[in-house]
Amino acid sequence: MAASKGGGPAIGIDLGTTYSCVAVWRHDRGKVIANDQGNRLTPSCVAFTRAERLVGEAAVNQAALNPTNTIFEVKRLIGRRFRDESVQEDAKLWPSKVVAGRDERPLIVVQHKGKERQFRPEEISSMVLAKMRETAEVYLGKAIKNAVITVPVYFNNSQRQATIDAGTIAGLNVMRIINEPTAAALAYGLEKMPLSNKRRTVLVFDLGGGTFDVSLLNIDPVTNKKNKGVFEVVAIAGDTHLGGADFDSEMVKYALREFTRRHGKMDIHSNQKALRRLRTACERAKRMLSSTAQTTIEVDSLHDGIDFCATITRSLFEELNKDLFSKCMKALDKCLCDAKMDKSSVHDVVLVGGSTRTPKVQNMLREFFGGKQLCQTINPDEAVRTAPPSRPPFSAAAKPTMGVIPRNTAIPTKMAKLFTTLYDNQTVVCFPVYEGESADTRDNNLLGKFALTGIPPAPKGVARLHVTFDIDANGVMNVSAEDLDTAKKKSVTIINHGGRMPKEEIARLVPIEI
Structure with a gap:
């Protein structure tokens, strides 16, 4: 991203449910920056110990030993109310405790330095954003203040405002909030489409760790190398609570049923360390099923010294998640219907988000579009770019x-x-x-x-x-x-009626001090 009007360089941050990444615009293209571990993706995970706060890989590495103080998938809480059905369902599967705070906003309870602390989702998200900012500062060798942050298409006003608050707490001037699939379309259109005199209709299918978006865009002809065309968002659809984390949850539920069937009723649901280790094993098995037809979910001494091992096939995985896959296709239908466009009019189908690596997802899309070749030329995890005018998902x-x-x-x-x-x-x-x-x-x-x-x-x-x-x-x-x-x-x-963080509270948290 080029220098901003406010002075200094600006960065693009993809704040994901499971992973985040940061990019800068250099030499006429986006450059995704590796973190201090040499990885271009950083887990959106924060952990608290007796001595310190950990973010990213360090937080994930100690999760099995410290599950109740390790926070992940916080994006699913941001801008929501505690009584929301999705919050209540997610809280059952999280080892960390979630309680109702002021204005019915969820608060995450942890033990840190010997004391109980309660954090808003915005605060936890700000810690991930601060990690992304620091990663960029090390790479560029200068302080960073300006950023563009991507959000799911179907984030409502409350969720967008909360994301801006998180950026402010992280010490960032959030220049703009843009929709994730729109950013992905730019990455595809600016870097991969050749010079052309024909308008192309592009469908971006963005299935990530926790959210799902589908967007239909028209890309007007590229007239010259300086004018790289016009991007018009025609229609959008999606679900802010659908992604790879849900696939993991269905596998966890299956594994728990199997454990109970084999060993009788045991109070494994209260064993947070066991649940954390089981979820990690299920996520690993899910990834393996993208390249093999069969694998195992295996956890030594899962509960009461009992080992657990279960074979899971790709077909079983698809059966467990058939309702979630169906939701994806219904959203795709809705997007085309809203655009009053037939699927035959779509020139390119661009896959974005790590969960699009799932063979079932790719097979469904090929079948839906009559065998069309899917565009997988951009890294599905790294779609961080500036965006054209986007569209509100709600009336x-x-x-x-x-x-x-x-x-x-x-x-x-x-x-x-x-x-x-x-x-x-x-x-x-x-x-x-x-x-x-x-x-x-x-x-x-x-x-x-x-x-x-x-x-x-x-x-x-x-x-x-x-x-x-x-x-x-x-x-x-x-x-x-x-x-x-x-x-x-x-x-x-309109600033998230009754729920946005007060300005004085945001000011108190900048910079973050734990």
């Missing part, structure tokens, strides 16, 4: 009129709507703002609300209230309302 509206900004509208964007009063002599109008697709606001996500006061008393339907919705390139929304008869105005920036 946004002020109650009671729905769909002011429809899903798949290109951003940045600005739209307006005329509202009025519902009652005679009404002097105050409240504007709750939601995101979601349901006609019932109770099923959508409340982003924020504000009130316009001082409206002159009049019969219902007389007042003219002009409301403007403005979404910036990061997907952050500003809403303003004006009474056209009195020129009174009121505005609000």
Whole structure:
């Protein structure tokens, strides 16, 4: 990435559920930077011990001995509420303890230096981001302040804001939040597509460790070497809770059933060290099944001194995860349907994310696209690039009129709507703002609300209230309302209603001190 307007170089960070990486733009191409262990991917894992805090490989290496204080997959918590079904389900499989904090936001409980500590997901994510920043600083030999961070397409406003907060805590100026498959399309389009005078439609299938996105883009002709074409995001779909970690979880559940069948009911679920070791073995077996038809899940002295060994075939793995694979294809169908495009119109299918190495995933895509050759020319783990205008995954509206900004509208964007009063002599109008697709606001996500006061008393339907919705390139929304008869105005920036970290708390954590 080139120097930013704020001065100094800017880096691109792919903040993943299981792995993260950092890149810089050098010599007209993206350069993924290796960490202090010589690896281009760093585990998104943080651990706390009696003496220190560990991030990356060091945290993973001690996880089996210190499971309750080792935190992984924190991306699945960021911007969510404790009562969310996905949080409750994930918490059952994590060795670390998750509790409800202020505003029902999840907090992760650990023991560190002899004391109990509670951390927000943003704080843990900031530690991973700080590790990425430090990796880049060692490579470049200078301090880094500016960064672009990728997020899943279906991250909502709350999750995007929380990611920005995490970057701020890590000492970064988050210049922009961009969608992961859009970044991948740029990596593919800028580096791999030859000079051409024909528009190409590219589908990016991004299945990572914890999230799944599918995006359909049009890439306009490259006119010359300086103008490398125009990227237009046509439609998106996905799931923020679907990926390789879910495949691992299904294998863990299978292994636990097998252990119980062989040895009777035993309280293995309370043995966090055993569960951590079993999950590691299942993840290893999953990777092996990408290149072999059969392998074993093997853990010595899993519980009460009992060894565990189970053979798992590729066909069994696919049967265990058939519902998850089906979800992927349904999202693919939805993306094409939203774009009103037939699959025959897709020129290239680009695979992104480590879980696309799964043979079943590749076979499903080849079959869906009639035997089309899949594009695997870019490293699926390293799609970190600048991005074109992206699109909001959810419609946004002020109650009671729905769909002011429809899903798949290109951003940045600005739209307006005329509202009025519902009652005679009404002097105050409240504007709750939601995101979601349901006609019932109770099923959508409340982003924020504000009130316009001082409206002159009049019969219902007389007042003219002009409301403007403005979404910036990061997907952050500003809403303003004006009474056209009195020129009174009121505005609000939607900042994760009731849940975003207070500015003073963020300031206290910069730089991170543990």
